[in-house]
Amino acid sequence: MTSSNNKIIVGSEEWCSFPALGIPAIKARVDSGAKTSSIHAFNIQTFRREGLLWVSFEVHPLQKDRRTVLRCERPVVDKRSVKSSSGISETRYVISTLIKVESETWEVELTLANRDSMGYRMLLGREAMKGRILVDPELSLCLNEPSKEQLYDWYGQPQKNKSGLKIGLLASNPDLYSNMRLMEAAEERGHEMVFLNIKYCYMKVDEQAPEVHYRGGKILNDLDAVVTRIRPSMTFYGCALARQFESMGIYTVNSSSAISQSRDKLFSLQLMLKSGIGIPTTGFAHSPMDTSDLIEMVGGAPLIVKLLEGTQGRGVVLAETKKAAESVINAFKALHANLLVQEFIKEADGKDLRCFVIDGKVVASIQRTAAPGEFRANIHQGGSASVVKITPEERRLATLSAKVLGLKVAGVDIIRSSKGPLLLEVNSSPGLEGIESATGKDIAGHIIASIEKRLKWERPVSSSVLETL
Ligand SMILES: Nc1ncnc2c1ncn2[C@@H]1O[C@H](COP(=O)(O)OP(=O)(O)OP(=O)(O)O)[C@@H](O)[C@H]1O
Numbered sequence: 001m002t003s004s005n006n007k008i009i010v011g012s013e014e015w016c017s018f019p020a021l022g023i024p025a026i027k028a029r030v031d032s033g034a035k036t037s038s039i040h041a042f043n044i045q046t047f048r049r050e051g052l053l054w055v056s057f058e059v060h061p062l063q064k065d066r067r068t069v070l071r072c073e074r075p076v077v078d079k080r081s082v083k084s085s086s087g088i089s090e091t092r093y094v095i096s097t098l099i100k101v102e103s104e105t106w107e108v109e110l111t112l113a114n115r116d117s118m119g120y121r122m123l124l125g126r127e128a129m130k131g132r133i134l135v136d137p138e139l140s141l142c143l144n145e146p147s148k149e150q151l152y153d154w155y156g157q158p159q160k161n162k163s164g165l166k167i168g169l170l171a172s173n174p175d176l177y178s179n180m181r182l183m184e185a186a187e188e189r190g191h192e193m194v195f196l197n198i199k200y201c202y203m204k205v206d207e208q209a210p211e212v213h214y215r216g217g218k219i220l221n222d223l224d225a226v227v228t229r230i231r232p233s234m235t236f237y238g239c240a241l242a243r244q245f246e247s248m249g250i251y252t253v254n255s256s257s258a259i260s261q262s263r264d265k266l267f268s269l270q271l272m273l274k275s276g277i278g279i280p281t282t283g284f285a286h287s288p289m290d291t292s293d294l295i296e297m298v299g300g301a302p303l304i305v306k307l308l309e310g311t312q313g314r315g316v317v318l319a320e321t322k323k324a325a326e327s328v329i330n331a332f333k334a335l336h337a338n339l340l341v342q343e344f345i346k347e348a349d350g351k352d353l354r355c356f357v358i359d360g361k362v363v364a365s366i367q368r369t370a371a372p373g374e375f376r377a378n379i380h381q382g383g384s385a386s387v388v389k390i391t392p393e394e395r396r397l398a399t400l401s402a403k404v405l406g407l408k409v410a411g412v413d414i415i416r417s418s419k420g421p422l423l424l425e426v427n428s429s430p431g432l433e434g435i436e437s438a439t440g441k442d443i444a445g446h447i448i449a450s451i452e453k454r455l456k457w458e459r460p461v462s463s464s465v466l467e468t469l
């Protein structure tokens with residue numbers, strides 16, 4: 001349908017295609033409120049071709065279907081930095097490519113977004129529609145809609161037989177970004193993932209036939225692997241469940257022993273030191289009497305006092321003078337808390353590194369920078385994240401720390417001191433949001449891939465005809 005001035009009339013959602021990207025059909029949400037158009041892209045990687053910066057990325061052209069994947073390549077025409085509400089800066093690449101709507105073809109700019117826009121794989125913004133399209137928001141799907149047969153022809157029959165792995169996600173909150181991404185990545189790679197709420201699992205401790213049951217009485221006996229994402233407050237019970245799965249011969253990542261070990265901060269730092277990993281000079285105490293000696297032990301003020309139970313930067317205090325240090329330690333003492341005093345690495349200038357280690361390799365790293373006037377780089381304390389290139393020494397430190405604790409997946413925090421990189425801590429359930437949005441990498445996919453490798457699972461040859469497009 002066209003208007004009197006020959007513009008194409010569209011409704012709120014329409015099918016279009018991108019001939020130069022090899023996308024024969026994709027349904028777009030028409031959104032004149034957005035300036036630029038965007039496409040939901042993942043596994044975004046840049047490379048150089050004939051001196052130009054190119055980007056390669058994958059697209060799921062069909063809604064609610066993560067198994068159909070197209071890989072596309074285009075030169076980068078622009079990079080835009082978008083800062084999310086959580087303070088994470090994200091680089092979005094912009095490409096220019098041909099769009100085809102009905103029988104008309106023209107060049108448009110597309111932002112590669114790594115989030116679904118309201119369940120649509122693409123968003124058609126007003127710049128792309130300028131001079132060519134009129135929107136009637138009362139209508140939808142006014143243009144030619146591809147038939148089911150046509151879609152099968154282009155994208156292959158939907159696969160019915162499940163040949164993937166069955167993986168459990170042992171965690172507490174299915175709505176957490178990290179957990180949603182793991183579920184998505186497993187499905188994307190052809191597996192079935194079930195969310196197992198730690199609270200709803202119970203077990204039969206039996207030498208011959210150990211079992212895990214799930215709320216309602218279902219016996220969990222058909223899992224190939226379990227991804228363990230245990231929050232600190234659930235360490236005891238979560239690790240007991242992980243151990244139970246292990247005794248049933250199910251592969252766990254991370255394993256129960258590695259998690260319990262890494263949750264004990266004193267023990268894990270002692271293990272690190274034994275392997276020659278450098279940490280800031282640290283003193284440990286439980287409600288100490290000899291406050292003054294404790295302070296001298298780590299070189300005097302300024303120093304850092306940490307509650308052993310703290311996370312996300314809570315319970316970490318900078319004491320600038322000996323007096324301040326004494327009062328903080330005495331206050332913690334009154335709480336009968338386990339505490340740690342540590343040399344303050346001033347030259348780190350409010351920055352630290354988070355290296356994400358999977359299977360002995362650093363797959364992504366970010367630098368976290370504290371908000372002005374703050375020394376803690378935690379995102380939860382207003383810090384911001386950016387991509388960083390780490391040195392070979394930092395890489396070694398990160399992989400060795402994960403290895404010493406036996407963690408297949410680890411978030412290793414490193415601080416840059418004048419004596420070289422020092423280890424701050426190792427996290428056995430590192431969050432994915434900060435690192436994925438800052439680097440654009442599919443870390444969840446990496447985790448699932450490491451399970452496939454360990455279980456020697458091979459991807460069945462795709463029945464689709466995508467290669468020929
Ligand atoms: N010795 C130190 N010198 C300088 N800065 C430090 C030191 N220790 C910690 N920091 C800063 O404070 C932040 C928080 O410290 P740390 O990571 O030890 O505790 P946490 O973040 O509460 O624990 P978790 O990461 O498990 O949530 C670090 O990210 C770092 O920026």
Ligand SMILES: [Mg+2]
Nearest residue numbers: 310311312425
């Ligand atoms: Mg900590």
Ligand SMILES: [Mg+2]
Nearest residue numbers: 312313413425
């Ligand atoms: Mg930390």
